[in-house]
Amino acid sequence: MNIESISLIKVSEDILSIIKQNKQPLHGKLSFEKEVIINTAKNILEDASYFSQKDPAAEQSIEYVYHSYSAFKAVMYYRISHMLYSIGQQDEQLYYLKFLAKSISEKAKVETGIEIHPAATIGVPFIIDHGIGTVIGETTEIGSRCYFLQGVILGSEGIGNNESGKRHPTIGDDVEIGAHVRVLGPITIGDCVKISPYCVIRDSIPTGAKVVLNTEYQLKMEGQGSILVYGVVATDKDTIAIYGENLKDLQASFICSSDTRHRVSTHVVENSNRVLSIKINVFAEIPDNTFEDKNAFKDISLVLKKKDDVVLIINRCKAIQKILYHQVQEKNTAITYVHQR
Incomplete structure (x- = not known):
């Protein structure tokens, strides 16, 4: 018309x-x-x-x-x-x-x-x-x-x-x-x-x-300085880089749902005010083949702490999901499968 x-x-x-x-x-x-x-x-x-x-x-x-x-x-x-x-x-x-x-x-x-x-x-x-x-x-x-x-x-x-x-x-x-x-x-x-x-x-x-909104940030900044996260990027097969402000002295760990019972260890390899790089290793206590589905990783959250206070939780981060998925798919990945008895 x-x-x-x-x-x-x-x-x-x-x-x-x-x-x-x-x-x-x-x-x-x-x-x-x-x-x-x-x-x-x-x-x-x-x-x-x-x-x-x-x-x-x-x-x-x-x-x-x-x-x-x-x-x-x-x-x-x-x-x-x-x-x-x-x-x-x-x-x-x-x-x-x-x-x-x-x-x-x-x-x-x-x-x-x-x-x-x-x-x-x-x-x-x-x-x-x-x-x-x-x-x-x-x-x-x-x-x-x-x-x-x-x-x-x-x-x-x-x-x-x-x-x-x-x-x-x-x-x-x-x-x-x-x-x-x-x-x-x-x-x-x-x-x-x-x-x-x-x-x-x-x-x-x-x-x-x-x-694009890839993640959801939940902030609890009681007594802490203003911590900002601009993005989370996979920089290697086992490493993520978090970019932002006031990131120094943060400690990183993962939380996950009881359904999948994931166990993920982390090691900080670089820590400055603007960049926090974390190496990730996956361990599992689940039946075989659970990791074939990418959705198995969707409930894992990255927790950033300063001393005992949780300052930031990053939910459903695609960069983290990508690393975890590819780690378990690699033929020579360092994953230990412990089957349920």
Whole structure:
């Protein structure tokens, strides 16, 4: 279905209708230049067209997206509220339009479960798919052709009493952000970046990067310095390297489920503030062939301790799983099988 299936006149009329429905009665008659309404309508149509192309469920129908997608409606309401907010920001006599813009934004939040501040700057086209729980903060800047899923938060680093000024992220062009991602603070996400679900981003990401959450970190830092882990990499057939900050003097060990009864020994071969290298040896007290299944290693967790306090637990680490699996598959691996009696 082509873009003419919903005309600019139709969208322009809908824009005016939405404005009138949310008009605050004390501010008199509203008037807008025709060109402003038409440009906003064009942006809305471009959003709908892009959505119909990128989402297979939309069946390439602009009309289907326009009339039935609540996530698209949230973006449409944003375009209208942003138009009003921008006019109110530029003209002191029309300052009240900022109140109207926020009113429309709040209505969209209630109707769609998506909150986009009208002051945010979002390029065209833009897609929020599904969308429930998505929040886009006031000073956010988003480029063109970006695609977000549900639960994405583009927020500030603090909770209350944040400083005014730029405090939300800047997102480049052609960025895809998966469900429940948090991007926090005035950082920059480069063009063509893909962020997998559930990532928490606090540092700028370069153009073309792909951010994947391989592990889950559980932190208990009572009385300890701030320990950060940036990644865990298999550097050899029996060695992993943990990269981060304040890693010196950490001791490493493994915990595992009682089902598989794995026994894994560790030996620290390098320990600095930024790198912790650990050699791994596997011993087993299980029947033969248990290690043929890669899933046998999925419940092993790496525990990092400083003295007697657990400071970090790394769960389901792919680098560790890879080493353990290949160790038991090697013909000459140093594994002792002790069969159950």
